[in-house]
Structures are given as C-alpha cells and as structure tokens.
Amino acid sequence: MSEPDGAPGPERSSALPAVRAEPPKRVRVQHLRAAKENGEKLTMLTAYDLPTARIFDAAGIDMLLVGDSYGDNMLGHSGTIPVTVDELIPAVRAVARGAKRAMVVADLPFGSYEASPQQAMASATRMLKAGGAHAVKFEGGRRVADHVRLLTDSGVPVVGHLGFTPQSENILGGKRVQGRGDESAEQVVADAKAIEAAGAVAVVLEMVPAAVAERVSGELSIPTIGIGAGAACDGQVLVWLDMVGMGGWSPRFAKQFAAVGAEMDRATRAYIDEVRAGTFPGREHTYWD
Structure with a gap:
C-alpha cells in the first residue's frame, strides 16, 4: 500500500556512525567514502587541545584536524611555516585522547615530508605512534603522489590538500585564490586525480573558485573537504577559532557561528x-x- 501524501517514507540509514553516549563508533575511512556516495556532507574542524576536542567530538563532528594552523593560532607564529613535528605531537596526542568518535587527522608541517616519500613516512609514523592520529594530511598534488602511495601502502590514511597551500605561501605570492583560469583549473583537477590514484582518502580544497571545486568533487570518488571552495564540496572545514569568533584576522570564507x-x-x-x-x-x- 502506498504512503499517504505527507506521510514519512522509510528512513534512510546514515553512512556515518551515530552520535551516542557509550560506546561511540569511530569514523573510519570507509565512512568517508560512503558519506560521499550517500550525499551526506562531512564536517571537520581544527582542534589543538583536549577540552576543545571533547566538545567538538560530543557534538558529532566527523573529523578533527590538528593542523599546522596551530602555529599562528595558538603559538603566536606569523604563519604555519615555523611549526615543527615536535610542537604538533603534544597537540595531536591531546586531541586524540579527547576524540572518541571523530577521525583525528594530523598535519605534516613544512619540512617534514617534502624531501622524499621516506621522510613523509617517518613523520607520519611519529604522528600515529606518538600522537595517536588516525590519518595525516599534507600539501601538494602530483609532486607528492609517490609520498601518498608509500604511506597508503604502509597502512597510513592520507588526506590531501590542494588550492591555496599555506606552506607554499611565499612562492604563491601570499594568500591568493588558486585555480583561476583554465590552465590553473586543469592543474588542480590533475593534482586531485593524481593523489586519488595514489590512495588518498580525501582532499582539502582551499580557496579555489566554486566551479573548480564542484568539478573536482564530481570527478573524484573520494570526498572533497572545502575551505573557501563553495558549497558543492563533499564536506567543510574551518579553523575553530574563526568559527567561534576567537581569532584576530578572519578570512572571507570563515563564518562566525558564535x-x-x-x-x-x-x-x-x-x-x-x-x-x-x-x-x-x-x-x-x-x-x-
């Protein structure tokens, strides 16, 4: 018998673990891909300490990023470049202890992965073993595809980062939107496909035109996480201090929710x-x- 007009149909189960008191089910890499396939938006915020991680985790955030933004948001650096692995590990460890459901993703800071896939593996190993992270994130496309492949083959989930890449700010000429123009857009698409083919589980798209982000999102089978990349991405991420009005300068894309x-x-x-x-x-x- 058909449902009467206005009556609710069968409830579709979520691809993501439910938010419940005890015991919570961890968000894993398979949940990210399933969420994309189901059209469910993924949520990510940065976190750098235990109390903040606990609050965001209990609220139901899917991923917590211990970003190298720790440097300019918490340590007083002028940017992300000065941050070291040694500085990030205590923050990763604190967030991992506070997150019972969320996937904890740790940035590999500038200078800790670029030289070789082996250097990236050594840094990622520290983030997982000493920090307790579940995945790592680093910047770059085709140039780091071999890095992504080695880590993936070794059991380390990798989140990519394309578009405006803060660690390359000096060579990019500052905080500038990337992917404008046909040639630049094609490079973003090619980079995204390269790291997907290498095994990345998701990719952050930062400060790229919405049309480019929509195209990348449509052509990849892994989720895109946008930050200043429009609403067509498969998820969104913000620096938590920007999100709650705790930062100083705040970029155009950072909506203040409190x-x-x-x-x-x-x-x-x-x-x-x-x-x-x-x-x-x-x-x-x-x-x-």
Whole structure:
C-alpha cells in the first residue's frame, strides 16, 4: 500500500556512525567514502587541545584536524611555516585522547615530508605512534603522489590538500585564490586525480573558485573537504577559532557561528571587577571549619 501524501517514507540509514553516549563508533575511512556516495556532507574542524576536542567530538563532528594552523593560532607564529613535528605531537596526542568518535587527522608541517616519500613516512609514523592520529594530511598534488602511495601502502590514511597551500605561501605570492583560469583549473583537477590514484582518502580544497571545486568533487570518488571552495564540496572545514569568533584576522570564507571571544572578554572583566571589589570569593566559594 502506498504512503499517504505527507506521510514519512522509510528512513534512510546514515553512512556515518551515530552520535551516542557509550560506546561511540569511530569514523573510519570507509565512512568517508560512503558519506560521499550517500550525499551526506562531512564536517571537520581544527582542534589543538583536549577540552576543545571533547566538545567538538560530543557534538558529532566527523573529523578533527590538528593542523599546522596551530602555529599562528595558538603559538603566536606569523604563519604555519615555523611549526615543527615536535610542537604538533603534544597537540595531536591531546586531541586524540579527547576524540572518541571523530577521525583525528594530523598535519605534516613544512619540512617534514617534502624531501622524499621516506621522510613523509617517518613523520607520519611519529604522528600515529606518538600522537595517536588516525590519518595525516599534507600539501601538494602530483609532486607528492609517490609520498601518498608509500604511506597508503604502509597502512597510513592520507588526506590531501590542494588550492591555496599555506606552506607554499611565499612562492604563491601570499594568500591568493588558486585555480583561476583554465590552465590553473586543469592543474588542480590533475593534482586531485593524481593523489586519488595514489590512495588518498580525501582532499582539502582551499580557496579555489566554486566551479573548480564542484568539478573536482564530481570527478573524484573520494570526498572533497572545502575551505573557501563553495558549497558543492563533499564536506567543510574551518579553523575553530574563526568559527567561534576567537581569532584576530578572519578570512572571507570563515563564518562566525558564535561570539565566544566577546563572551570570554565579558567574563574576564566581570571576574576582575569582583576580585577588586572583594565580592569574589563569596561565602559559597569558601571552605569553613
């Protein structure tokens, strides 16, 4: 018998693990591909510490990226280039301890993978063994296809990164949109196909025209994760400080979903006022014999 008008049809099961209290099911590489096949959007945020990872994980984020953005967002560097593997590993370890469901992806910072596939493997091994990451991410297309292949063949999931690649900012001439014009767009497509063929499980597309990102997303069988690349990507990622209004300068593509920075400022000023006025701590905050 057919369903009456307006009645709900059979519920389609999600390709992604459900968000539940205990025990959570980990997001794995097969879930990423299944989500793309089902047309389910993937979600990713950066995280650099345990409390933040716990909050995002409990909320149901699919992937947590311990990015080299740790450098300019948390360590005070002017960009990502100064970040080292040694600096990132404690952050990766903290995030991995806080994430029960999300896939934890660790960036390989500048200088830790470019020289050879073997260098990339050594850095990735540290991220998995010492940091507890489930996958690694690094920048580049055809030039790092052999790196992706070695890691994949060795059991390390790899997320690619194309378009604007912050580690190459100096040679790109600054924070500039990539993939504009037919020739540049073709290079992005060719790079994406090369790392897919090498075994990448997903690819981040940063600051590329929406039409180019849509084309790449349509031609790949692995998910695309956009950041400043339009809504046609298979998922989205943001730096969490930009997402909640904690950053300083914020790029055009970073929507602010909350004003956490302003609320922290308000709370800090209230704390200062109460301490100086002698109203904090009150009786309810004090131990008595």
